[in-house]
Amino acid sequence: MGVRAGDPRVEGGLVNWCDRTWPGERRSWTPPSRCWPGKLVDRISAFRSGYLALLELRLEATRRPELRAVLTKRIRADIDANVAHHQESGLPGDSTTVLLLYLALNWLIVERLTLPDIFSEEEVHGLVESAVDRMLP
Template sequence: MRQNLARRAALVDAAIEVLAREGARGLTFRAVDAEAEVPKGTASNYFANRDDLLNQAGGRIYERLRPDDATMKAMFTGPATAARTAELVRDVVERVTAFRTGYLALLELRLEATRRPELRALLTERVSEDVEANVANHLASGLPGDADAIRMIYLAANWLVVERLTLPDVFPKEQAAELITALVERLLQDSP
């Protein structure tokens, strides 16, 4: 397999775009080559097979969704209140929905993972790590809420992202923000 890391990343990013637009059935090496605007046959030189491409796309989405250092630092500044927690959750929802194709591709990968054990294992590991990192970072920040409350917020926020990306008129942006605030306040009302 080829080792040009920039080209490989461009191909995986192209695969994410194809997944989001065409679904898992539309993800072919030819479609990735076309999306990346590279010569036909390029993707097949970089990936052993379609499963390899799917797995790498799953990993790459999480790389691109990972918050930058400034975003992480901001979590540890400001008042340790439910209102600040709601603000941070709203920021996460906005950041994730801004990478629309990535999240839609991730939904496609999750569906595909029901049929592909290797992809299911990869996504299970990545999502579990993400959840536990979110819980650990939240607890370390001193913000109110225990691990269970943070997991519940994670679940609710993820489904809100799905609604915002697939049926945006169900919960318009302003209403979504209000719902996040209400959710966080109710879950954290008894927290220190």
């Protein structure tokens, strides 16, 4: 079920990712594994300057090996921590699932921040839901 324009589940431009019901429909529980990716995309996209600064750092790292080494170590540690948290929390999927979501959602965020008109909010939310539905068992 995708998010549509005028969706009452949207407040202040952010989707309530755990409320996947329409008004008048019976509410059902949504597991956290289906909620966090959308929350993550919205939260990171809202911190535009910080994420774009990190992209600039990544580009600079292609020219400066010492920066590349530091940045690689830091980001690898973050990825490892995300995989470990996912596995320890008992969420569905394995480490490859986490990495695929990381890669897919990161590029979606890049598109959203650098070319904000390329996907509508409705499309962004539909893509996140589709990625989660296809990657998580």
